[in-house]
Amino acid sequence: MSKVQGRLRIAVQKSGRLAERSLDLIRNAGLRVIKGNNDLLYKVENAPVDLLRVRDDDIPTFVADGVCDLGIVGENVLEEARNGGPLAEVVMPLGFGRCTLKIAAPESLPWDGPASLNGLRLATSYPRILGRWLAENGVEAGVITMRGAVEVAPRLKLASAICDLVSTGATLEANGLVPLDTVFESQAVLIRSPQPVEEALESLLENLITRIGGVVASQD
Numbered sequence: 001m002s003k004v005q006g007r008l009r010i011a012v013q014k015s016g017r018l019a020e021r022s023l024d025l026i027r028n029a030g031l032r033v034i035k036g037n038n039d040l041l042y043k044v045e046n047a048p049v050d051l052l053r054v055r056d057d058d059i060p061t062f063v064a065d066g067v068c069d070l071g072i073v074g075e076n077v078l079e080e081a082r083n084g085g086p087l088a089e090v091v092m093p094l095g096f097g098r099c100t101l102k103i104a105a106p107e108s109l110p111w112d113g114p115a116s117l118n119g120l121r122l123a124t125s126y127p128r129i130l131g132r133w134l135a136e137n138g139v140e141a142g143v144i145t146m147r148g149a150v151e152v153a154p155r156l157k158l159a160s161a162i163c164d165l166v167s168t169g170a171t172l173e174a175n176g177l178v179p180l181d182t183v184f185e186s187q188a189v190l191i192r193s194p195q196p197v198e199e200a201l202e203s204l205l206e207n208l209i210t211r212i213g214g215v216v217a218s219q220d
């Protein structure tokens with residue numbers, strides 16, 4: 001997807017836990033967002049800015065590659081996408097979308113700390129973050145990657161435990177799972193591309209970041 005000359009692009013989650021708050025933040029920063037004729041692209045009336053509405057998992061690479069200049073994404077997604085070096089620069093934490101990546105398992109699993117996972121298999125959508133945590137804790141466990149429905153893995157005997165995002169805890173509870181340990185704490189962050197923006201848009205970009213910062217500060 002090539003960029004339109006003369007317009008900034010912000011990548012936001014199309015639907016999911018960050019979608020609504022991301023739009024609110026952009027609106028509160030003074031941008032009048034209007035729906036375009038397709039669902040993927042929202043336009044801003046009062047500035048040359050487009051919102052690209054995509055899956056959260058695609059946001060880090062879009063911003064890293066310069067397809068989008070800014071993005072709003074969970075630290076969990078950003079961290080999982082990072083493979084070695086940094087992908088995109090984190091401009092600021094945004095104070096919403098807080099959730100925690102946790103180890104959870106059926107109550108019947110004996111738990112005496114991370115070592116209890118030795119020799120077991122875990123299901124997760126975050127194999128890199130989990131793999132690092134297991135290594136840091138000296139645990140040797142199998143990891144099965146699932147794109148979704150991770151919480152059903154123990155019931156299907158696909159895994160003994162899971163590593164998944166917990167926000168209210170309702171999903172764990174509904175599936176008879178108890179949280180056991182914290183792997184990663186996350187919230188939404190504003191990220192910017194390492195690729196330079198065209199000169200005519202530089203001041204708009206800086207101005208926008210300043211205004212977003214103002215909105216976030218006022219919500220503390």
Ligand code: PRP
Binds near residue numbers: 017147167169
């Ligand atoms: C996460 C996680 C659980 C749910 C937990 O999914 O996978 O399904 O949130 O939230 P709760 O503790 O409030 O019940 P999410 O919707 O973030 O992303 P996904 O669609 O990529 O699984």
Ligand code: ZN
Binds near residue numbers: 055056057
């Ligand atoms: Zn996702």
Ligand code: MG
Binds near residue numbers: 148149
């Ligand atoms: Mg889910």
